[in-house]
Amino acid sequence: MSNGHDDGIDLAPGDEHVEGGTGERILGYLTGLGLAILLTATSFFVAGTNLVWEPSIPVALVVLAIAQMGVHLVFFLHITTGADNTNNVLALAFGVLIVFLVIGGSLWIMANLNHNMMPMDQFMQMQR
Amino acid sequence: MTDTAMAYSHGDPRLRSMAGAVAHSGPAPKRIVTGYGFWIFILSDMVMFSAFFAAYAVLLGQTAGGPSGRELFDLHNVAIETGFLLASSFACGLATIAADTRNANWFQLAMAVTCVLGLGFLAIEGNEFASLVMRGAGPTRSAFLSAFFTLVGCHGLHVSAGILWLLTMMAQVAAKGFRADIRRRILCFALFWHALDIIWIAVFTVVYLLGSAV
Numbered sequence: 001m002s003n004g005h006d007d008g009i010d011l012a013p014g015d016e017h018v019e020g021g022t023g024e025r026i027l028g029y030l031t032g033l034g035l036a037i038l039l040t041a042t043s044f045f046v047a048g049t050n051l052v053w054e055p056s057i058p059v060a061l062v063v064l065a066i067a068q069m070g071v072h073l074v075f076f077l078h079i080t081t082g083a084d085n086t087n088n089v090l091a092l093a094f095g096v097l098i099v100f101l102v103i104g105g106s107l108w109i110m111a112n113l114n115h116n117m118m119p120m121d122q123f124m125q126m127q128r
Numbered sequence: 129m130t131d132t133a134m135a136y137s138h139g140d141p142r143l144r145s146m147a148g149a150v151a152h153s154g155p156a157p158k159r160i161v162t163g164y165g166f167w168i169f170i171l172s173d174m175v176m177f178s179a180f181f182a183a184y185a186v187l188l189g190q191t192a193g194g195p196s197g198r199e200l201f202d203l204h205n206v207a208i209e210t211g212f213l214l215a216s217s218f219a220c221g222l223a224t225i226a227a228d229t230r231n232a233n234w235f236q237l238a239m240a241v242t243c244v245l246g247l248g249f250l251a252i253e254g255n256e257f258a259s260l261v262m263r264g265a266g267p268t269r270s271a272f273l274s275a276f277f278t279l280v281g282c283h284g285l286h287v288s289a290g291i292l293w294l295l296t297m298m299a300q301v302a303a304k305g306f307r308a309d310i311r312r313r314i315l316c317f318a319l320f321w322h323a324l325d326i327i328w329i330a331v332f333t334v335v336y337l338l339g340s341a342v
Contacts, residue, residue: 010156012163014224014319022229029221036214040332044207047337058338065333069326076221076322088167095171099178106182 011084013091014077032075039068159312166316170323173286177327180282181334184275188339192270197339200265202256206336209252210328213287216245217325224318230306239298242321246291253284276335283331286324293317 011017018025043064046052052060073079079088156164188197223238257277260266267277297317300310 010160012160012315013167014163014315014322015159022225025225026222029218029225032221033214033218040207040210040214040329043333043337044203047341048203057341061333061337065329068329072217072322072326072329076217076325077319087164091164091167091171095174098175102175102178103182103185107185110186 009084010087011078011082013079013085013088016078017080017082017084028075032071035071035075036068039064039071043068159308159315162312163315163319166319170319173323174327177279177282177330180275180279181330184279184335184339187271187275190271192272194270194273195263195265196272197276197336198341200260200263201336201340203336203340205252205256206332209249210332212245212249212252213325213328216242216249217322219245220318220321224314227301227306227311227314232301232305235301236298239294243291243294243298246287246294250284250287250291253280257281276339280331280335283324283327286327290317290321290324293320 016025016028043061046057046060046064073092079085079092081089219238219241223235223242226232226234226238260273265273267274294317297310297314300313304310
């Protein structure tokens with residue numbers, strides 16, 4: 001099975017390190033599809049049910065989403081922990097770092113600003 | 129072993145073992161360079177999306193007296209959209225396998241299925257946007273809705289661009305076959321399409337499921 005590489009020194013992102021035939025590759029995609037469906041269904045179920053303690057729902061949804069992203073990365077994009085994937089994983093790690101800085105930082109700063117902001121009616125009084 | 133290493137080591141066992149030891153020093157094959165460059169682009173695209181997500185999360189409560197997510201979002205539709213995009217991602221994976229085995233018929237079939245499912249996704253999303261605007265909940269109504277339309281619309285634009293690219297790849301494979309450069313483009317397209325599905329996971333979780341809980 002040729003993906004344009006021979007000995008697996010490096011692997012292009014998206015390329016699969018293949019030992020088996022086409023059947024095994026399709027099975028890999030089917031596994032990913034099954035896991036993704038399971039996680040998506042759980043997300044929608046958790047969001048709409050009363051069976052789960054309510055304050056835990058946002059956390060559960062975030063965890064399920066991150067798990068599903070992992071499933072997509074492994075089974076569809078073939079980003080693995082193998083030695084032939086080091087460059088791809090490092091690039092991904094840097095991307096994830098920036099994403100967390102942007103989202104986490106924005107939420108943190110804005111929550112702080114909201115918290116420290118004077119209520120609007122007091123502010124109007126001071127203007128007089 | 130890289131192509132250069134192969135070329136140098138040809139025929140001489142001593143050189144061959146040397147080439148094996150220094151295999152990292154040669155230039156990487158073009159497929160790896162292209163794929164890696166496109167991977168960097170996808171990650172930068174995700175950084176851009178993270179800014180939109182941050183804006184949405186910050187503006188979620190700023191409805192300016194207008195409708196909130198709980199009143200507007202139809203989770204049934206979102207579930208169908210999610211199914212369409214997930215199935216199209218799977219079909220795209222099958223197209224990748226067909227391209228690797230150089231099977232043009234299966235490639236065209238899998239790409240056509242990918243395209244139809246992607247168009248179905250876009251149709252549902254377009255419908256949702258139209259009905260929101262009709263109900264007076266367009267992007268100008270509140271900061272919350274501006275952030276919503278920007279984020280989800282940006283993802284929709286990416287999917288539209290992906291479908292144009294998909295059709296181009298079908299035409300190129302039909303006209304030129306599985307040449308090395310065409311196969312690199314297929315690799316990049318598959319990366320793009322799967323990445324869009326990953327972003328959609330964040331969209332349906334953050335925008336719709338968490339957004340309708342507030």
